[in-house]
Amino acid sequence: MIDISKLPMRIAIGQVNELSDEFLTFAKQLGLQDVQMNLYHLPPDMKDTGRLEFHDLLRLASRASERDLRLITIENVPIRFYDKIMLGQEGRERQLENMQETIRNLGRVGIPIFGYHFISTGVWRTGWDTPIRGGAISNSFKLELAKHAPLSYDRVYDEDEMWANYDWYMQRILPVAEEYNVRMALHPDDPPVPILGGVPRLFRNFASFKRAMERHPSRMHGLDFCHGCWSEMRGGAGVLEAAEYFGTQGRIFYVHMRDVKGGCDDFTECYINEGNSNIYKVMKKLREVGFNGFIIDDHVPKMVNDSAYGHRGRAHATGYLSAMLDAVNMLTPAQTRDYTAIPSESLVEVHALKSALPPPKKTRGRKPKDNTPKFKIDRKAMQALPTEPMIKGGGRLRFGGEIEL
Ligand SMILES: [Mn+2]
Numbered sequence: 001m002i003d004i005s006k007l008p009m010r011i012a013i014g015q016v017n018e019l020s021d022e023f024l025t026f027a028k029q030l031g032l033q034d035v036q037m038n039l040y041h042l043p044p045d046m047k048d049t050g051r052l053e054f055h056d057l058l059r060l061a062s063r064a065s066e067r068d069l070r071l072i073t074i075e076n077v078p079i080r081f082y083d084k085i086m087l088g089q090e091g092r093e094r095q096l097e098n099m100q101e102t103i104r105n106l107g108r109v110g111i112p113i114f115g116y117h118f119i120s121t122g123v124w125r126t127g128w129d130t131p132i133r134g135g136a137i138s139n140s141f142k143l144e145l146a147k148h149a150p151l152s153y154d155r156v157y158d159e160d161e162m163w164a165n166y167d168w169y170m171q172r173i174l175p176v177a178e179e180y181n182v183r184m185a186l187h188p189d190d191p192p193v194p195i196l197g198g199v200p201r202l203f204r205n206f207a208s209f210k211r212a213m214e215r216h217p218s219r220m221h222g223l224d225f226c227h228g229c230w231s232e233m234r235g236g237a238g239v240l241e242a243a244e245y246f247g248t249q250g251r252i253f254y255v256h257m258r259d260v261k262g263g264c265d266d267f268t269e270c271y272i273n274e275g276n277s278n279i280y281k282v283m284k285k286l287r288e289v290g291f292n293g294f295i296i297d298d299h300v301p302k303m304v305n306d307s308a309y310g311h312r313g314r315a316h317a318t319g320y321l322s323a324m325l326d327a328v329n330m331l332t333p334a335q336t337r338d339y340t341a342i343p344s345e346s347l348v349e350v351h352a353l354k355s356a357l358p359p360p361k362k363t364r365g366r367k368p369k370d371n372t373p374k375f376k377i378d379r380k381a382m383q384a385l386p387t388e389p390m391i392k393g394g395g396r397l398r399f400g401g402e403i404e405l
Pocket residue numbers: 187226227228229256298405
């Protein structure tokens with residue numbers, strides 16, 4: 001498997017559930033090397049067995065590598081793969097076996113990160129056609145409208161049992177992630193409010209992430225730092241502190257970079273450069289703390305004549321983030337410590353760790369070397385596999401009409 005601890009902080013693209021030729025070409029044209037996939041919905045040509053199968057993942061990884069791209073992360077599986085785990089219902093043992101096998105399969109194929117969430121009722125919005133700058137289409141959330149929604153399940157769940165369910169899952173899945181070297185990256189609840197539809201939303205603030213990371217302190221456990229959600233949590237305040245706290249500990253595995261206007265009880269998703277946060281300051285902070293994962297856009301506004309995938313909105317966001325990365329790379333020295341090598345037991349408070357950091361290296365006048373290794377699939381190993389029809393390229397990109405985590 002690729003040693004991702006050696007990669008630089010970089011921009012990637014994804015939020016697709018199939019690797020069409022068009023998408024891969026788009027990624028190449030944007031000058032990127034990493035692609036992420038979001039399998040919140042499975043594409044029709046992927047077997048639905050209640051888990052992600054080795055052969056399906058291998059085909060996906062090889063499709064990317066054929067274009068000299070790395071399939072760096074699979075984010076999400078359909079909620080029905082682990083809803084009983086999240087809710088502590090009968091049948092969770094079977095789902096656990098499938099999730100463990102999914103992690104093993106990611107490891108066997110060499111996909112180093114699995115993005116996950118713990119939101120059995122998914123992302124909530126109250127407006128899906130909210131006009132923003134220049135008439136672009138976005139989405140919005142008002143708690144006032146959502147709080148009277150009927151129960152999502154048969155009863156109201158309480159926070160303690162949701163934590164018990166989470167702990168039960170982590171205690172059983174992380175040892176497999178350790179064994180197979182797959183990093184599990186936790187996405188916040190979106191929107192990060194205490195409860196919706198009778199189900200508490202655990203990962204809605206700094207304290208809950210701190211608790212999750214401290215109770216399950218594996219090197220393979222970290223954050224999918226959804227900047228949009230962190231911005232929703234406190235109306236932008238505290239984003240930098242959270243990025244610093246978890247980033248310094250090496251626990252931010254990747255970043256969803258989008259922004260909103262407003263706080264968790266009333267917000268609208270917006271263009272990347274008009275939200276609560278100063279994105280330059282966030283990128284600078286990530287670089288300063290030695291973050292060396294990837295950053296992708298997330299949800300983007302639908303621009304004039306945009307595609308279902310949102311190519312125009314994504315080209316804008318990705319171009320903006322690429323330029324911002326160039327700027328911070330020129331102006332901000334990165335720490336060079338390999339944070340991923342920090343043993344779990346020694347994860348300590350941010351200030352203690354910071355004092356142990358080497359001083360920033362001066363990079364003025366020198367171009368940083370790109371040591372990015374190339375990721376290739378072993379074709380001999382592939383030929384030895386049972387033959388199954390390959391995924392046909394050029395399929396339609398399905399995301400965009402519906403919001404993903
Ligand atoms: Mn997100």
